[in-house]
Amino acid sequence: MENRKPLAGKVALVAGGTRGAGRGIAVELGAAGATVYVTGRTTRQQQSEYKRPETIEDTAELVTAAGGQGIAVQVDHLVPAQVEQLIQRIDREQGRLDILVNDIWGGENLMEWKKPVWEHTLGNGLHLFHLPVDTHLITAHYALALMIRRPGGLLVEVTDGTAEYNNRNYRLNVFYDLAKTATIRMAWAHAQDLAPHGCSAVAVTPGWMRSEIMLEAFELKEENWRDAIQKEPHFAISETPRYVGRAVAALAADDGKQRWNGQSLSSGQLAKVYGFTDVDGSQPDCWRYLVEVQEAGKPADTTGYR
Template sequence: MAEELKGKVALVAGATRGAGRGIAVALGAGGATVYVTGRSTRERRSEYDRPETLEDTADLVTEAGGRGIAVPADHLVPEQVRALVERIDREQGRLDILVNDIWGGEKLFEWDAPVWEHDLDNGLRLLRLAIDTHAITSHHALPLLLRRPGGLVVEVTDGTADYNRDHYRVGFFYDLAKSAVLRMAFALSHELGPRGATAVALTPGWLRSEIMLEEFGVREDNWRDALERVTHFAISETPRYVGRAVAALAADPDVSRHNGASLSSGGLAREYGFTDLDGSRPDAWRYLVEVQDAGKPADVTGYR
């Protein structure tokens, strides 16, 4: 993928950690200039109160071969997003790739709590962080992206359209948030397609994010120790895997054939031939249906 994205300008909204960071770094590995945004900086932590910072992500993008530019921004504040896009326009004069990865809801949802028992303030904030931020960012960024033909918008969610249609996802607010992002990509495809751009929804599989590794008490170098606790974690993937999925889409001159589609990192790995960092190709959403949800013992043979 080296140099395939040289000259391209990307905005990864929500890139401090997790999938956003993995996507930003993969785009950098392709040679892109990548603006990375979020609320956690070296000088100030967000409500997450975690050590990962936006500046660290930008440095990783540059180390990978691109140019990382950190811009602190709260995507719930339209004025900040407008200023961000104006800066990109002023400095680059173009935007080729928009990745809407803003989330921020890990500490807000309650597993299996019905809507009448779930904390209402937390649920409503989750929806604002998951939905309003994407809408605000698209509103301000898309005019710049549409200035040149061939732009790509990636709405990052959890679950494919088929899977989320048939499965209850965690709880009312979480389910609604992730399904709404899928629908955003579908709606954007109808608005962008006739104007020469492409919009897709993309989900990673079971992501070995910083937060997930910490939850299991492991690191990336010993993540398999977590299988003693949850055997199906064997299908998990690094954030760079979904990053490589975005980079493959961005480098595809015929990406418009995916307009409006719901895609997964595992599915795109089969199509484009990339792998995760360990050389495997985990296909989590097929595994979930055929193995985990089917009540079968954990066995990733044929799924990674």
Template sequence: MSGPLEGRVALVAGATRGAGRGIAVELGAAGATVYVTGRTTRTRRSEYDRPETIEDTADLVTEAGGHGVAVPTDHLDPGQVRSLVDRIAAEQGRLDVLVNDIWGGEHLFEWDAPVWEHDLDNGLRLLRLAVETHAITSHHALPLLLRRPGALVVEMTDGTTDYNRDTYRVNFFYDLAKNSVLRMAFALGHELGPRGATAVALTPGWLRSEMMLDHFGVREDNWRDALDSVPHFAISETPRYVGRAVAALAADPDVARHNGRSLSSGQLAGVYGFTDLDGSRPDAWRYLVEVQDPGKAADTTGYR
């Protein structure tokens, strides 16, 4: 049976691991051809020095029912991004979904360090990776995306507009990076909406990415063992959950109703009716506001 995105073409920029991989796989499960990019391949690793590769992600896309295409790309290099888009245009003649999930800043920020104490080079590098990459990718990819009406741009970030407006996020550089991406989606909504396309900002909740699981010393099959030391981790979600959010948006013929908005995986699960892999529907951002941030005991009843 064909999926709802059969014949559609997506680019997930930053799909080596984490949310990007989860999104790519779910777009594939819906039948899309998905180009996946990143800097870590089976022959070369980025400074993260982790084992996940874009080829692995492409294989998972194909196994899910789509067609995965891995293209090594440094999104800080406009020439590489231009070549990537030219390749998609030559091979497919269209681009229906662009997901800007480039990040790369986990090893560059210092928790709660004020700007004058934070390493300046690392802070500026973080901003380049988190913001400049998105601008470069949009600049080169959007002309192809706008060839057909109904296309979708998803700007991936951390936190909703409402939450980030009133909450200091980690430090100056991290806060600026994540809020800049929210504003990018708002601006793109104004530029793309009149031209027949939709732009949104999207945040997962507490993501059980490969790096997060490693940080807590657990695997996906025993992740609840981490609750002994981090009880609020009970609200966490797999990367496939936000992937299902993107797939639902891409398949929605009325997706323009979301144009320019800030959305979350848990919020969209309520709109579209999808679940995480375990059948639950975690709503992490409501949980943070109502349970975790006020200092209440961990209790996910009514939140997943």
């Protein structure tokens, strides 16, 4: 009989789980039975500079409702002392850490698209770069020491784009380009250190993801997201945050996950391997579609891509 809770008894930390991919990953880890610590800066009592409504408590409650145990902890992952206290708490309460998801980002409001470095505001660009790089390194420093106590641990570095795609394409802004490429390399580097301990590290990217911020940009809700196709036909390939969540949950539950160690993976690629679908039952393969259809100048047509 298939184990419907393959991550029961496992402990996960989703660093940067307030919204977007982090929330989708946290919920799907919960659905697989994990205890999930959800961290971020925005709580019901205090907002970050994002000034958005989503909170870590909301995510933790969604984790619990999905079948796991969600635990919200306010943490600024740029502050080492706060991260150290978080890991000490997980150790004290659980005595283990099986899954670390580094999804800290926070750069949307700092982006100045299609501007060369000499035109981009320097302060914004440097902060945009340091947010997903320094935070991931700080979190790994403290968290991986706990994770390696048991073999089978998994570190997931969430990024935008696969190594293959990013190596061939400029991501429109030098600071963004470097940040997302550095995250992929970070996963590879951590993989070298984790392998002797029987643990693994991978970089995982969603496709064109219908995050809360993306849907707001189209002035839509998830329920009517397809209306955006009239304005941007290629949006038909988009996916929910739960899709990359299912990718991470499948990886975490795989006893043979070490075969992926150090690799750059996508939600669509992993769906083909593990057989999961997005919430609507489809299997969008965004990065292949992007190259073969959108960038090839062909009309939008997701046939064979979802």
